[in-house]
Amino acid sequence: MSENHIVASFDNDMSKLESLFQEMGDIVLVQLKDATRALRKEDRDLAKKVVKGDKQLNELERDLNDLAIKILALRQPFAIDLRYVLTTLKSAGHLERMGDLTRNMAQRTRTIAKAEAETGPIETLIRMSKLVQGMTETILEAYKSRDGELAKKVRAQDEKVDMAHNSLFRELVTYMMEDASNISACMHVLFIAKNIERMGDNIADIAKEIIYMTTGDWPEGKRAKSDKTSKIIFS
Amino acid sequence: MIIETKTSQAIQSNTPTIMTANNVDVFYGKKQAICNVSLNIPENQITALIGPSGCGKSTFLRCFNRMNDTINICRVSGEIKFSGQNIYDPKVDVVALRSRIGMVFQKANPFPKSIFENVAYGPRIHGLAESKDELESIVIRSLKRAGLYDEVSDRLSEPGTSLSGGQQQRLCIARAIAVDPQVILMDEPCSALDPIATAIIEDLMETMKKKYTIVIVTHSMQQAARVSQQTAFFHLGELVESGDTQAIFTNPIQERTQNYISGRIG
Ligand SMILES: Nc1ncnc2c1ncn2[C@@H]1O[C@H](COP(=O)(O)OP(=O)(O)OP(=O)(O)O)[C@@H](O)[C@H]1O
Ligand SMILES: [Mg+2]
Numbered sequence: 001m002s003e004n005h006i007v008a009s010f011d012n013d014m015s016k017l018e019s020l021f022q023e024m025g026d027i028v029l030v031q032l033k034d035a036t037r038a039l040r041k042e043d044r045d046l047a048k049k050v051v052k053g054d055k056q057l058n059e060l061e062r063d064l065n066d067l068a069i070k071i072l073a074l075r076q077p078f079a080i081d082l083r084y085v086l087t088t089l090k091s092a093g094h095l096e097r098m099g100d101l102t103r104n105m106a107q108r109t110r111t112i113a114k115a116e117a118e119t120g121p122i123e124t125l126i127r128m129s130k131l132v133q134g135m136t137e138t139i140l141e142a143y144k145s146r147d148g149e150l151a152k153k154v155r156a157q158d159e160k161v162d163m164a165h166n167s168l169f170r171e172l173v174t175y176m177m178e179d180a181s182n183i184s185a186c187m188h189v190l191f192i193a194k195n196i197e198r199m200g201d202n203i204a205d206i207a208k209e210i211i212y213m214t215t216g217d218w219p220e221g222k223r224a225k226s227d228k229t230s231k232i233i234f235s
Numbered sequence: 236m237i238i239e240t241k242t243s244q245a246i247q248s249n250t251p252t253i254m255t256a257n258n259v260d261v262f263y264g265k266k267q268a269i270c271n272v273s274l275n276i277p278e279n280q281i282t283a284l285i286g287p288s289g290c291g292k293s294t295f296l297r298c299f300n301r302m303n304d305t306i307n308i309c310r311v312s313g314e315i316k317f318s319g320q321n322i323y324d325p326k327v328d329v330v331a332l333r334s335r336i337g338m339v340f341q342k343a344n345p346f347p348k349s350i351f352e353n354v355a356y357g358p359r360i361h362g363l364a365e366s367k368d369e370l371e372s373i374v375i376r377s378l379k380r381a382g383l384y385d386e387v388s389d390r391l392s393e394p395g396t397s398l399s400g401g402q403q404q405r406l407c408i409a410r411a412i413a414v415d416p417q418v419i420l421m422d423e424p425c426s427a428l429d430p431i432a433t434a435i436i437e438d439l440m441e442t443m444k445k446k447y448t449i450v451i452v453t454h455s456m457q458q459a460a461r462v463s464q465q466t467a468f469f470h471l472g473e474l475v476e477s478g479d480t481q482a483i484f485t486n487p488i489q490e491r492t493q494n495y496i497s498g499r500i501g
Contacts, residue, residue: 005498076457078484078496216486 013071014084018144020064021088024095025140027057029133031102032199036129038106039122039192042113050106057099064092080213087213091143094202094209098136101195101202108188117185120175124168125189128196131161135203142207148214155207155223161200162226168193169229197227253278253418253448254299259313261294261303261472268294271313272474274467276418281440281449283459283480286469287495292452295469296420299450300336301329317418334361337411341423343403345395345410350387353395353406354378357414373413380446381409382439401432408439412447419443421451425458437462456496460484468492 005011031050038046068089071077077085112119135154142150169190176186204223211219254276261269268291276282276299284292294303301322303309315322322332334357345353354374357363364370374391378384383405387398395406404424411419425433440449440462453459459466460480467477468491476489487493494500 004500006500007498010498075498078456078460079487079493081497082485 007075010071010075013067013075014081017064017067017071017085017088020060020067021092021095022140022144024057024060024064024092024099025136025143027053027060028095028098028102029136029140031057031099032129032133032136032196035102035105035109036126036133039109039112039119040126042109042116044110044113047106047109047113051103051110054099054103057096061092061096065089068092083213083216087209091206091209094206098199098202101199105192105195108192112185112188115185117188118182119185119189120182121171122189124164124171125193125196128161128164128168128193128200131157131164132196132199132203135161135200139203139206139210142210146210146214148211151207151210151214152219155204155211155219158200158204159224159226161197162228165193165197166226166228166232169232173232250277250280252276253318255314255316256295256298257314257316259295259298259311259315261291261298261312262310263294263306264308268472269298270472272469272472274474274477276448276450277465278448279444279446280464281444281451281462282465282467283463284450284452284467284469285454285456285459285495286475288454290469291472292469293422296422296450296452299418299420300333300338301327302333302338302420304329331361334414335416336418336420337414337416339404339407339411339419339421339424341426343400343407343427345398345403345406348395349392350378350395350398350406351391354409354413357410361414363414374409377409377413378406380412380443381405382435382442383409399432401428401435404428404432404436405439408436408443412443416447418448418450421449423452423454426454433458456484468495470495 031053034046034053035050037043038050068085071085075081135157138150138157139154141147142154172186172190172193176183208219208223211217252275256272256274256276259269259272260267272295274282284296286292294309297303298311298315299317299322301311303311311323317332317336320327346356348356351374354377355370358370358373364373375384378387383402386402387393390397395403398406404427408419408424425436428436437458440451443449451459451463463480465477466480466483468475468483468487468489470491476483476487476492483492484496487496
């Protein structure tokens with residue numbers, strides 16, 4: 001396909017849309033890294049920075065929405081352009097939600113740090129976060145290079161996040177059963193883990209969008225999901 | 236068959252075909268304007284022909300009612316079937332054919348006669364009305380079907396040319412409908428109309444397709460996307476791709492289609 005539109009300003013709008021999306025993605029990644037580090041170090045200042053940083057993401061998403069609407073209204077894109085605008089618009093919504101989730105992580109971290117509470121084992125949680133960070137990087141790459149195959153790989157990786165979430169759930173419940181005074185902090189960690197797990201889901205949804213963008217077809221079949229925590233009970 | 240490799244997504248296979256073009260070539264003198272085009276026209280649906288200026292859309296459209304016969308240097312070969320019969324068969328009565336397959340042109344071209352006479356002309360020469368009353372009811376029914384009656388009911392004896400551009404175009408549609416055709420060919424019917432008059436005609440086409448099959452040439456991709464169920468993209472006299480309109484406009488197979496509909500330099 002030719003790169004350029006006959007109307008050059010159309011190209012400008014499209015590349016502006018792409019760079020807004022990339023900027024949002026880069027910020028989400030930094031937010032997740034910072035939120036994770038803040039938890040690990042019980043760093044209240046860093047956590048505060050993450051909470052504040054979410055505002056920027058909301059603003060970028062608003063700009064991106066405005067631009068996407070302008071493109072749809074004024075350019076009436078077809079074919080790959082239409083799919084590209086829609087994919088970016090919907091995926092930006094997922095990035096924004098990921099931002100909300102990191103914000104919530106950071107708020108809980110502040111609470112834990114303030115109470116100097118004992119969180120119990122969080123290595124698994126750090127591992128989950130690393131997995132999701134890697135997925136975020138790869139999905140941004142897949143978007144940039146319009147690589148549906150790469151997006152498929154990312155979509156499959158979400159299962160690992162679910163599995164890590166399952167084992168973390170078990171670990172924390174065991175920890176809480178050992179000593180009831182752990183419960184309060186552990187509950188926060190559990191919610192943080194759930195946040196990260198949902199970030200994985202958001203990335204998997206972006207992957208689906210990118211597969212549609214590159215092929216024009218929605219991926220067939222359900223992706224493997226392994227979040228079993230809704231079925232786990234200890235007695 | 237060639238079209239199968241080019242079709243992005245076959246129009247629902249259960250829709251009956253009313254016209255079929257098989258390996259059609261058209262020449263103006265030595266210059267070839269249409270190269271080996273095959274296309275099915277699904278019944279009671281709207282087929283849009285799109286493509287850059289000069290790609291042969293009008294030429295191909297005119298093949299469907301042998302309008303090209305009126306151009307001296309024009310030569311058509313291949314086969315165009317209508318209800319199973321090759322319309323280029325020498326035995327075919329061209330006047331009768333054109334009453335089955337009507338045409339509406341880019342520029343509304345009412346006869347220099349009254350609104351009534353414009354519509355009555357066809358049924359009269361084809362002997363479709365036994366009496367004056369019957370003729371009148373045909374005229375009124377046609378004007379109604381063309382969505383024009385309410386606007387002109389009190390001025391049927393005024394000249395057709397006294398109407399607005401959009402009304403004139405609907406008068407031409409009424410004139411085409413009056414001889415009770417099965418297929419209506421439209422060559423850029425809205426290109427001289429404002430958005431409201433265009434919307435009225437598009438809305439009319441939507442209701443018309445219950446009774447008629449429509450093939451429309453349009454330069455507006457938005458219009459093709461809005462009104463048609465099948466889209467065929469032409470380039471340099473070739474049919475590049477045809478298929479379900481939604482598939483063509485969201486995910487065309489051919490790069491040339493992609494470039495054209497997304498406004499890229501091909
Ligand atoms: N009467 C004619 N005599 C000679 N050549 C003709 C005639 N009509 C059309 N052509 C040529 O045939 C080719 C196809 O023309 P046609 O009018 O079918 O294109 P089109 O797709 O309808 O273009 P447009 O969108 O501008 O109406 C052009 O190269 C044109 O110059
Ligand atoms: Mg033409």
